[in-house]
Amino acid sequence: MIRDDVDVPPIMVKCCEAIEKYGLLSQGIYRIGGMMRKVQELKEKLDRGNLVFDPGSDRFAQVTFVDLDSVNLDAEEWSSDVSNVTSVLKLWLRELPDPLISYSLQPSFMEATRNENDRMRHIRLHERVNELPDPNYATLKYFMGHLHKVTQHEEQNSMSIVNIAIVFGPTLFGQGQMGMNGNNMLDASLQNKAVETILKHYTDIFVEEPEQS
Template identity: 30%
Template sequence: GPGSEFPGVEPGHFGVCVDSLTSDKASVPIVLEKLLEHVEMHGLYTEGLYRKSGAANRTRELRQALQTDPAAVKLENFPIHAITGVLKQWLRELPEPLMTFAQYGDFLRAVELPEKQEQLAAIYAVLEHLPEANHNSLERLIFHLVKVALLEDVNRMSPGALAIIFAPCLLRCPDNSDPLTSMKDVLKITTCVEMLIKEQMRKYKVKMEEISQLEAAESIAFRRLSLLRQNA
Protein backbone atom coordinates (compact mmCIF):
# COMPACT_ATOMS: atom_id res chain seq x y z
CA GLY A 1 0.00 0.00 0.00
CA PRO A 2 1.01 3.69 0.18
CA GLY A 3 4.12 4.39 2.19
CA SER A 4 5.49 0.91 1.49
CA GLU A 5 8.68 2.42 0.08
CA PHE A 6 9.41 3.54 3.66
CA PRO A 7 8.91 0.40 5.70
CA GLY A 8 7.65 1.16 9.19
CA VAL A 9 6.40 4.62 8.25
CA GLU A 10 2.64 5.06 8.58
CA PRO A 11 1.04 6.73 5.58
CA GLY A 12 -1.24 8.59 7.96
CA HIS A 13 -5.01 8.82 7.83
CA PHE A 14 -5.74 11.87 5.66
CA GLY A 15 -5.34 12.06 1.90
CA VAL A 16 -5.01 8.26 1.67
CA CYS A 17 -7.13 5.89 -0.45
CA VAL A 18 -10.11 4.49 1.43
CA ASP A 19 -9.22 0.89 0.71
CA SER A 20 -5.79 1.24 2.30
CA LEU A 21 -7.53 2.48 5.47
CA THR A 22 -9.83 -0.54 5.70
CA SER A 23 -9.15 -4.18 6.54
CA ASP A 24 -10.93 -7.35 7.62
CA LYS A 25 -11.05 -5.87 11.12
CA ALA A 26 -12.18 -2.39 10.08
CA SER A 27 -14.61 -2.26 7.15
CA VAL A 28 -14.79 1.54 7.61
CA PRO A 29 -11.68 3.75 8.14
CA ILE A 30 -11.03 4.35 11.85
CA VAL A 31 -11.02 8.17 11.60
CA LEU A 32 -14.39 8.17 9.82
CA GLU A 33 -15.98 5.74 12.27
CA LYS A 34 -14.58 7.53 15.31
CA LEU A 35 -15.77 10.99 14.21
CA LEU A 36 -19.24 9.79 13.19
CA GLU A 37 -19.73 7.87 16.43
CA HIS A 38 -18.74 10.89 18.50
CA VAL A 39 -21.16 13.18 16.65
CA GLU A 40 -23.92 10.59 17.10
CA MET A 41 -23.29 10.47 20.84
CA HIS A 42 -22.76 14.18 21.47
CA GLY A 43 -23.74 16.31 18.48
CA LEU A 44 -27.11 15.36 17.01
CA TYR A 45 -28.94 18.06 18.98
CA THR A 46 -26.52 20.83 17.98
CA GLU A 47 -28.20 23.49 15.87
CA GLY A 48 -26.50 24.04 12.51
CA LEU A 49 -24.48 20.84 12.84
CA TYR A 50 -22.04 20.62 9.86
CA ARG A 51 -23.06 24.10 8.71
CA LYS A 52 -20.98 26.10 11.18
CA SER A 53 -17.21 25.84 10.99
CA GLY A 54 -15.11 25.42 14.10
CA ALA A 55 -12.13 27.52 15.21
CA ALA A 56 -9.29 26.94 12.74
CA ASN A 57 -6.67 26.28 15.42
CA ARG A 58 -8.77 23.60 17.15
CA THR A 59 -9.58 21.96 13.81
CA ARG A 60 -5.86 21.91 12.92
CA GLU A 61 -4.96 20.47 16.31
CA LEU A 62 -7.56 17.70 16.02
CA ARG A 63 -6.53 16.84 12.49
CA GLN A 64 -2.88 16.58 13.57
CA ALA A 65 -3.78 14.33 16.50
CA LEU A 66 -5.89 12.02 14.31
CA GLN A 67 -3.15 11.90 11.71
CA THR A 68 -0.68 10.75 14.39
CA ASP A 69 -2.73 8.21 16.37
CA PRO A 70 -6.51 8.18 15.95
CA ALA A 71 -7.03 5.57 18.64
CA ALA A 72 -5.43 7.82 21.29
CA VAL A 73 -7.44 10.96 20.50
CA LYS A 74 -9.97 12.03 23.13
CA LEU A 75 -12.65 13.67 20.99
CA GLU A 76 -14.51 15.01 24.06
CA ASN A 77 -11.65 17.51 24.43
CA PHE A 78 -12.66 19.18 21.14
CA PRO A 79 -15.67 21.35 20.31
CA ILE A 80 -18.29 19.67 18.12
CA HIS A 81 -17.73 22.09 15.19
CA ALA A 82 -14.03 21.21 15.11
CA ILE A 83 -15.04 17.56 14.85
CA THR A 84 -17.55 18.11 12.04
CA GLY A 85 -15.03 20.33 10.25
CA VAL A 86 -12.34 17.64 10.35
CA LEU A 87 -14.80 15.04 9.08
CA LYS A 88 -15.53 17.19 6.01
CA GLN A 89 -11.79 17.75 5.52
CA TRP A 90 -11.15 14.01 5.70
CA LEU A 91 -13.73 13.39 2.96
CA ARG A 92 -12.49 16.23 0.74
CA GLU A 93 -8.87 15.16 0.97
CA LEU A 94 -9.41 11.59 -0.20
CA PRO A 95 -7.31 11.22 -3.38
CA GLU A 96 -10.46 9.88 -5.01
CA PRO A 97 -13.83 11.00 -3.62
CA LEU A 98 -15.92 8.39 -1.82
CA MET A 99 -18.37 8.11 -4.74
CA THR A 100 -15.40 7.85 -7.17
CA PHE A 101 -14.38 9.57 -10.40
CA ALA A 102 -15.29 6.44 -12.37
CA GLN A 103 -18.93 6.64 -11.28
CA TYR A 104 -19.28 10.43 -11.54
CA GLY A 105 -20.94 10.47 -14.97
CA ASP A 106 -23.27 7.60 -14.09
CA PHE A 107 -24.53 9.36 -10.95
CA LEU A 108 -25.26 12.50 -13.00
CA ARG A 109 -27.07 10.50 -15.69
CA ALA A 110 -29.14 8.74 -13.02
CA VAL A 111 -30.42 12.09 -11.74
CA GLU A 112 -31.25 13.22 -15.29
CA LEU A 113 -33.80 10.43 -15.76
CA PRO A 114 -37.37 11.74 -16.09
CA GLU A 115 -39.04 9.92 -13.21
CA LYS A 116 -38.19 9.83 -9.49
CA GLN A 117 -38.43 6.04 -9.08
CA GLU A 118 -36.21 5.58 -12.14
CA GLN A 119 -33.69 8.03 -10.71
CA LEU A 120 -33.55 6.17 -7.41
CA ALA A 121 -33.25 2.77 -9.06
CA ALA A 122 -30.44 4.09 -11.25
CA ILE A 123 -28.60 5.69 -8.31
CA TYR A 124 -28.72 2.41 -6.38
CA ALA A 125 -27.52 0.53 -9.46
CA VAL A 126 -24.49 2.84 -9.67
CA LEU A 127 -23.77 2.35 -5.95
CA GLU A 128 -23.39 -1.38 -6.63
CA HIS A 129 -20.33 -0.60 -8.75
CA LEU A 130 -18.44 1.23 -6.02
CA PRO A 131 -15.41 -0.57 -4.59
CA GLU A 132 -16.26 -2.39 -1.35
CA ALA A 133 -14.36 -0.01 0.96
CA ASN A 134 -16.08 2.99 -0.66
CA HIS A 135 -19.48 1.32 -0.50
CA ASN A 136 -19.13 0.46 3.21
CA SER A 137 -17.87 3.92 4.10
CA LEU A 138 -20.59 5.67 2.11
CA GLU A 139 -23.27 3.46 3.64
CA ARG A 140 -21.99 4.33 7.13
CA LEU A 141 -21.91 8.05 6.31
CA ILE A 142 -25.42 8.09 4.79
CA PHE A 143 -26.75 6.24 7.84
CA HIS A 144 -25.15 8.97 9.95
CA LEU A 145 -26.76 11.73 7.87
CA VAL A 146 -30.12 9.99 8.30
CA LYS A 147 -29.64 10.14 12.08
CA VAL A 148 -28.91 13.86 11.78
CA ALA A 149 -31.89 14.55 9.49
CA LEU A 150 -34.30 12.60 11.73
CA LEU A 151 -33.65 15.27 14.37
CA GLU A 152 -34.10 18.20 11.96
CA ASP A 153 -36.64 19.80 14.34
CA VAL A 154 -33.82 20.31 16.84
CA ASN A 155 -30.64 20.65 14.76
CA ARG A 156 -32.27 22.44 11.80
CA MET A 157 -30.44 20.23 9.30
CA SER A 158 -32.76 18.90 6.59
CA PRO A 159 -31.72 16.24 4.04
CA GLY A 160 -31.45 19.10 1.51
CA ALA A 161 -29.18 21.18 3.75
CA LEU A 162 -26.98 18.16 4.47
CA ALA A 163 -26.78 17.30 0.76
CA ILE A 164 -25.63 20.82 -0.11
CA ILE A 165 -22.79 20.46 2.41
CA PHE A 166 -21.79 16.86 1.72
CA ALA A 167 -22.29 16.46 -2.03
CA PRO A 168 -19.08 18.35 -2.95
CA CYS A 169 -17.18 16.22 -0.38
CA LEU A 170 -18.50 12.98 -1.90
CA LEU A 171 -18.44 13.56 -5.66
CA ARG A 172 -16.24 15.83 -7.68
CA CYS A 173 -15.66 16.23 -11.35
CA PRO A 174 -12.59 14.35 -12.62
CA ASP A 175 -11.61 17.47 -14.59
CA ASN A 176 -13.06 20.89 -13.78
CA SER A 177 -12.90 22.00 -17.41
CA ASP A 178 -15.94 24.24 -17.78
CA PRO A 179 -17.09 26.16 -14.69
CA LEU A 180 -20.63 26.54 -16.03
CA THR A 181 -21.06 22.81 -16.58
CA SER A 182 -19.61 22.05 -13.19
CA MET A 183 -22.13 24.44 -11.57
CA LYS A 184 -24.98 22.55 -13.24
CA ASP A 185 -23.29 19.34 -12.16
CA VAL A 186 -23.13 20.50 -8.54
CA LEU A 187 -26.92 20.84 -8.53
CA LYS A 188 -27.28 17.31 -9.89
CA ILE A 189 -24.76 15.90 -7.44
CA THR A 190 -26.62 17.60 -4.60
CA THR A 191 -29.93 16.14 -5.81
CA CYS A 192 -28.30 12.71 -5.97
CA VAL A 193 -27.04 12.86 -2.37
CA GLU A 194 -30.32 14.34 -1.12
CA MET A 195 -32.28 11.49 -2.74
CA LEU A 196 -29.98 8.97 -1.09
CA ILE A 197 -30.48 10.50 2.35
CA LYS A 198 -34.27 10.74 1.90
CA GLU A 199 -34.61 7.20 0.57
CA GLN A 200 -32.55 5.75 3.44
CA MET A 201 -34.67 7.80 5.87
CA ARG A 202 -37.79 6.32 4.34
CA LYS A 203 -36.37 2.78 4.63
CA TYR A 204 -35.30 3.45 8.21
CA LYS A 205 -38.77 4.68 9.18
CA VAL A 206 -40.42 1.64 7.55
CA LYS A 207 -38.01 -0.59 9.48
CA MET A 208 -38.75 1.18 12.78
CA GLU A 209 -42.46 0.91 12.08
CA GLU A 210 -42.11 -2.85 11.45
CA ILE A 211 -40.08 -3.25 14.63
CA SER A 212 -42.63 -1.40 16.76
CA GLN A 213 -45.45 -3.49 15.28
CA LEU A 214 -43.41 -6.60 15.98
CA GLU A 215 -42.76 -5.47 19.55
CA ALA A 216 -46.45 -4.71 20.03
CA ALA A 217 -47.32 -8.16 18.69
CA GLU A 218 -44.70 -9.75 20.95
CA SER A 219 -45.96 -7.96 24.04
CA ILE A 220 -49.54 -9.01 23.25
CA ALA A 221 -48.37 -12.60 22.77
CA PHE A 222 -46.44 -12.39 26.01
CA ARG A 223 -49.45 -11.05 27.91
CA ARG A 224 -51.59 -13.88 26.52
CA LEU A 225 -48.97 -16.35 27.62
CA SER A 226 -48.86 -15.05 31.15
CA LEU A 227 -52.67 -15.07 31.32
CA LEU A 228 -52.74 -18.66 30.16
CA ARG A 229 -50.24 -19.59 32.86
CA GLN A 230 -52.37 -18.05 35.59
CA ASN A 231 -55.39 -20.02 34.44
CA ALA A 232 -53.53 -23.28 34.01
Protein backbone atom coordinates (compact mmCIF):
# COMPACT_ATOMS: atom_id res chain seq x y z
CA MET A 1 0.00 0.00 0.00
CA ILE A 2 1.29 3.43 -0.90
CA ARG A 3 0.23 4.82 2.47
CA ASP A 4 2.75 2.50 4.14
CA ASP A 5 5.47 4.55 2.44
CA VAL A 6 4.57 7.56 4.59
CA ASP A 7 7.34 8.32 7.06
CA VAL A 8 6.71 7.55 10.71
CA PRO A 9 7.92 10.41 12.95
CA PRO A 10 11.58 9.69 13.83
CA ILE A 11 11.02 10.54 17.51
CA MET A 12 8.54 7.66 17.75
CA VAL A 13 10.86 5.25 15.94
CA LYS A 14 13.79 6.27 18.12
CA CYS A 15 11.87 5.85 21.38
CA CYS A 16 10.20 2.59 20.37
CA GLU A 17 13.48 1.04 19.27
CA ALA A 18 15.09 1.93 22.61
CA ILE A 19 12.10 0.60 24.55
CA GLU A 20 12.17 -2.68 22.62
CA LYS A 21 15.91 -2.97 23.19
CA TYR A 22 15.95 -2.25 26.91
CA GLY A 23 12.42 -2.40 28.32
CA LEU A 24 10.28 -5.21 26.93
CA LEU A 25 10.79 -7.29 30.07
CA SER A 26 10.41 -4.37 32.48
CA GLN A 27 7.62 -4.85 34.98
CA GLY A 28 4.76 -2.43 34.31
CA ILE A 29 6.34 -0.89 31.21
CA TYR A 30 4.26 2.15 30.15
CA ARG A 31 2.32 1.98 33.41
CA ILE A 32 5.21 3.17 35.58
CA GLY A 33 6.26 6.76 34.93
CA GLY A 34 9.78 8.11 34.82
CA MET A 35 11.45 10.76 36.98
CA MET A 36 9.95 14.15 36.17
CA ARG A 37 13.33 15.86 35.91
CA LYS A 38 14.79 13.21 33.60
CA VAL A 39 11.65 13.05 31.48
CA GLN A 40 11.72 16.81 30.94
CA GLU A 41 15.44 16.72 30.16
CA LEU A 42 15.00 14.02 27.55
CA LYS A 43 11.94 15.70 26.07
CA GLU A 44 13.87 18.93 25.57
CA LYS A 45 16.72 17.05 23.87
CA LEU A 46 14.37 15.25 21.51
CA ASP A 47 12.19 18.29 20.82
CA ARG A 48 15.12 20.03 19.14
CA GLY A 49 14.92 17.54 16.29
CA ASN A 50 11.25 16.72 16.58
CA LEU A 51 8.40 16.53 14.08
CA VAL A 52 5.26 18.56 14.54
CA PHE A 53 2.01 17.60 12.87
CA ASP A 54 0.24 20.21 10.77
CA PRO A 55 -3.33 18.97 10.28
CA GLY A 56 -3.90 21.56 7.57
CA SER A 57 -1.21 20.07 5.36
CA ASP A 58 -2.23 16.46 6.06
CA ARG A 59 1.39 15.51 6.68
CA PHE A 60 4.12 15.73 9.27
CA ALA A 61 6.24 18.83 8.81
CA GLN A 62 9.91 18.68 9.79
CA VAL A 63 11.24 21.22 12.26
CA THR A 64 14.88 20.38 12.87
CA PHE A 65 17.46 22.16 15.01
CA VAL A 66 19.72 19.21 15.81
CA ASP A 67 19.89 15.68 14.49
CA LEU A 68 17.89 13.22 16.58
CA ASP A 69 20.84 10.85 16.19
CA SER A 70 22.77 13.12 18.54
CA VAL A 71 20.50 11.95 21.37
CA ASN A 72 21.98 8.61 22.44
CA LEU A 73 19.29 6.46 24.05
CA ASP A 74 21.86 3.67 24.41
CA ALA A 75 23.60 5.80 27.04
CA GLU A 76 23.45 4.47 30.59
CA GLU A 77 21.30 7.32 31.88
CA TRP A 78 18.47 6.35 29.51
CA SER A 79 18.94 2.61 28.97
CA SER A 80 19.15 1.90 32.71
CA ASP A 81 15.67 3.33 33.33
CA VAL A 82 13.56 3.01 30.20
CA SER A 83 10.53 4.45 32.02
CA ASN A 84 11.91 7.90 31.22
CA VAL A 85 11.76 7.04 27.51
CA THR A 86 8.23 5.59 27.73
CA SER A 87 7.07 8.72 29.58
CA VAL A 88 8.49 11.00 26.90
CA LEU A 89 6.79 9.01 24.17
CA LYS A 90 3.44 9.14 25.98
CA LEU A 91 3.88 12.87 26.51
CA TRP A 92 4.67 13.42 22.83
CA LEU A 93 1.52 11.55 21.81
CA ARG A 94 -0.61 13.57 24.24
CA GLU A 95 0.73 16.86 22.89
CA LEU A 96 -0.08 16.22 19.22
CA PRO A 97 -2.44 19.01 18.07
CA ASP A 98 -4.60 16.37 16.39
CA PRO A 99 -4.29 12.92 17.99
CA LEU A 100 -3.39 9.79 16.06
CA ILE A 101 -7.08 8.90 16.04
CA SER A 102 -8.17 12.18 14.49
CA TYR A 103 -10.86 14.27 16.13
CA SER A 104 -12.86 14.35 12.91
CA LEU A 105 -13.16 10.55 12.88
CA GLN A 106 -13.67 9.95 16.59
CA PRO A 107 -17.50 9.88 16.50
CA SER A 108 -17.38 7.08 13.92
CA PHE A 109 -14.74 5.23 15.96
CA MET A 110 -16.98 5.45 19.02
CA GLU A 111 -20.00 4.27 17.06
CA ALA A 112 -18.04 1.27 15.82
CA THR A 113 -16.85 0.49 19.35
CA ARG A 114 -20.41 0.41 20.67
CA ASN A 115 -21.01 -2.82 18.75
CA GLU A 116 -21.58 -5.50 21.37
CA ASN A 117 -20.72 -8.25 18.91
CA ASP A 118 -16.94 -8.75 19.01
CA ARG A 119 -16.65 -9.67 15.34
CA MET A 120 -18.69 -6.69 14.15
CA ARG A 121 -16.75 -4.32 16.43
CA HIS A 122 -13.51 -5.61 14.92
CA ILE A 123 -14.80 -5.21 11.36
CA ARG A 124 -16.18 -1.70 11.89
CA LEU A 125 -13.03 -0.49 13.65
CA HIS A 126 -10.93 -1.96 10.86
CA GLU A 127 -12.96 0.18 8.44
CA ARG A 128 -12.47 3.27 10.59
CA VAL A 129 -8.72 2.72 10.83
CA ASN A 130 -8.56 2.56 7.03
CA GLU A 131 -10.22 5.98 6.88
CA LEU A 132 -7.42 7.66 8.84
CA PRO A 133 -5.19 10.15 6.97
CA ASP A 134 -2.04 8.50 5.64
CA PRO A 135 0.35 9.95 8.28
CA ASN A 136 -1.97 8.91 11.10
CA TYR A 137 -2.47 5.44 9.62
CA ALA A 138 1.26 4.81 9.09
CA THR A 139 2.15 6.05 12.57
CA LEU A 140 -0.67 4.14 14.27
CA LYS A 141 0.35 0.98 12.39
CA TYR A 142 3.95 1.34 13.56
CA PHE A 143 2.98 2.10 17.14
CA MET A 144 0.46 -0.75 17.35
CA GLY A 145 3.19 -3.07 16.05
CA HIS A 146 5.38 -1.86 18.89
CA LEU A 147 2.62 -2.36 21.48
CA HIS A 148 1.96 -5.82 20.01
CA LYS A 149 5.60 -6.69 20.82
CA VAL A 150 5.11 -5.40 24.36
CA THR A 151 2.09 -7.64 24.91
CA GLN A 152 4.04 -10.66 23.62
CA HIS A 153 6.07 -10.41 26.84
CA GLU A 154 3.09 -10.11 29.19
CA GLU A 155 4.40 -12.92 31.40
CA GLN A 156 7.47 -10.82 32.24
CA ASN A 157 6.15 -7.24 32.06
CA SER A 158 2.54 -7.80 33.22
CA MET A 159 1.24 -5.64 30.38
CA SER A 160 -1.73 -7.37 28.79
CA ILE A 161 -3.69 -5.98 25.86
CA VAL A 162 -6.29 -4.71 28.36
CA ASN A 163 -3.62 -2.97 30.47
CA ILE A 164 -2.05 -1.35 27.42
CA ALA A 165 -5.47 -0.16 26.24
CA ILE A 166 -6.14 1.48 29.60
CA VAL A 167 -2.85 3.35 29.32
CA PHE A 168 -3.26 4.45 25.71
CA GLY A 169 -7.01 4.80 25.17
CA PRO A 170 -7.29 8.45 26.23
CA THR A 171 -3.80 9.20 24.86
CA LEU A 172 -4.48 8.06 21.30
CA PHE A 173 -7.83 9.86 21.32
CA GLY A 174 -6.38 13.11 22.69
CA GLN A 175 -6.26 13.02 26.47
CA GLY A 176 -7.75 16.07 28.14
CA GLN A 177 -8.68 17.67 24.84
CA MET A 178 -11.97 18.93 23.49
CA GLY A 179 -13.49 17.31 20.44
CA MET A 180 -13.84 19.24 17.21
CA ASN A 181 -17.55 19.70 17.86
CA GLY A 182 -16.84 21.28 21.24
CA ASN A 183 -18.07 18.34 23.32
CA ASN A 184 -16.15 16.98 26.28
CA MET A 185 -13.69 14.17 25.79
CA LEU A 186 -15.44 11.03 24.66
CA ASP A 187 -16.07 8.27 27.16
CA ALA A 188 -12.78 6.79 28.34
CA SER A 189 -14.14 3.26 28.57
CA LEU A 190 -15.08 3.33 24.87
CA GLN A 191 -11.68 4.75 23.98
CA ASN A 192 -10.01 1.93 25.88
CA LYS A 193 -12.25 -0.65 24.22
CA ALA A 194 -11.42 0.74 20.78
CA VAL A 195 -7.67 0.53 21.40
CA GLU A 196 -8.07 -2.92 22.96
CA THR A 197 -9.93 -4.21 19.90
CA ILE A 198 -7.48 -2.68 17.41
CA LEU A 199 -4.48 -4.08 19.29
CA LYS A 200 -6.09 -7.49 19.74
CA HIS A 201 -6.62 -7.68 15.97
CA TYR A 202 -3.38 -5.88 15.05
CA THR A 203 -2.24 -8.56 12.59
CA ASP A 204 -5.56 -8.70 10.76
CA ILE A 205 -5.96 -4.92 10.59
CA PHE A 206 -2.42 -3.87 9.69
CA VAL A 207 -0.41 -6.85 8.47
CA GLU A 208 -2.46 -9.41 6.60
CA GLU A 209 -3.11 -8.49 3.00
CA PRO A 210 -6.64 -9.01 1.67
CA GLU A 211 -7.07 -11.98 -0.63
CA GLN A 212 -6.97 -11.17 -4.32
CA SER A 213 -10.03 -12.19 -6.30
